[in-house]
Amino acid sequence: MTFDQRIKEALDKYPTKNSALLPILYILQEKYGTISQIAIEEAAKWTDSSPAFVYGVFSFYTFYKREDEGKYRIWVCSTISCSVCGCKSLYEQIKNYLNLNGVTTTPDGLFTLKKAECLGACEIAPVVQFEDEYIGNADIETIKNKIELIRTNESKL
Numbered sequence: 001m002t003f004d005q006r007i008k009e010a011l012d013k014y015p016t017k018n019s020a021l022l023p024i025l026y027i028l029q030e031k032y033g034t035i036s037q038i039a040i041e042e043a044a045k046w047t048d049s050s051p052a053f054v055y056g057v058f059s060f061y062t063f064y065k066r067e068d069e070g071k072y073r074i075w076v077c078s079t080i081s082c083s084v085c086g087c088k089s090l091y092e093q094i095k096n097y098l099n100l101n102g103v104t105t106t107p108d109g110l111f112t113l114k115k116a117e118c119l120g121a122c123e124i125a126p127v128v129q130f131e132d133e134y135i136g137n138a139d140i141e142t143i144k145n146k147i148e149l150i151r152t153n154e155s156k157l
């Protein structure tokens with residue numbers, strides 16, 4: 001099935017075009033690799049929306065890949081429940097471990113570290129979203145292990 005066919009199929013499942021925006025963005029992310037300006041404009045066309053509206057929706061969610069991000073994204077929730085449970089310190093520890101000085105992506109393009117607004121899993125704070133996986137009660141050892149596993153796997157490619 002082509003990307004266009006999949007988008008049409010997604011549109012058929014929703015009562016209005018712009019309510020299909022999230023699945024359409026997923027399809028376009030598969031098509032382009034990231035949500036680029038081209039993907040935003042294409043999503044706007046399919047949903048009869050403005051690119052600004054699409055950008056507003058896309059930029060709210062952490063599951064879509066931005067063009068300037070590394071291959072693996074690490075989002076540290078920085079909202080209230082996670083703050084109380086030490087996310088600020090965890091963010092700094094990950095930042096130091098990845099040697100990120102004034103940048104958010106490692107020089108090898110593998111990891112991007114960002115802060116997120118509430119990830120909707122406050123009961124397991126502090127929460128880290130590692131690519132599409134949520135890690136609850138996150139600590140630096142768990143994150144380090146994941147980073148090293150990826151580094152090992154990537155070195156075999």
Ligand code: FES
Pocket residue numbers: 077078079080081082083117118119120121122123125126127
């Ligand atoms: S505040 Fe972190 S998941 Fe809600």
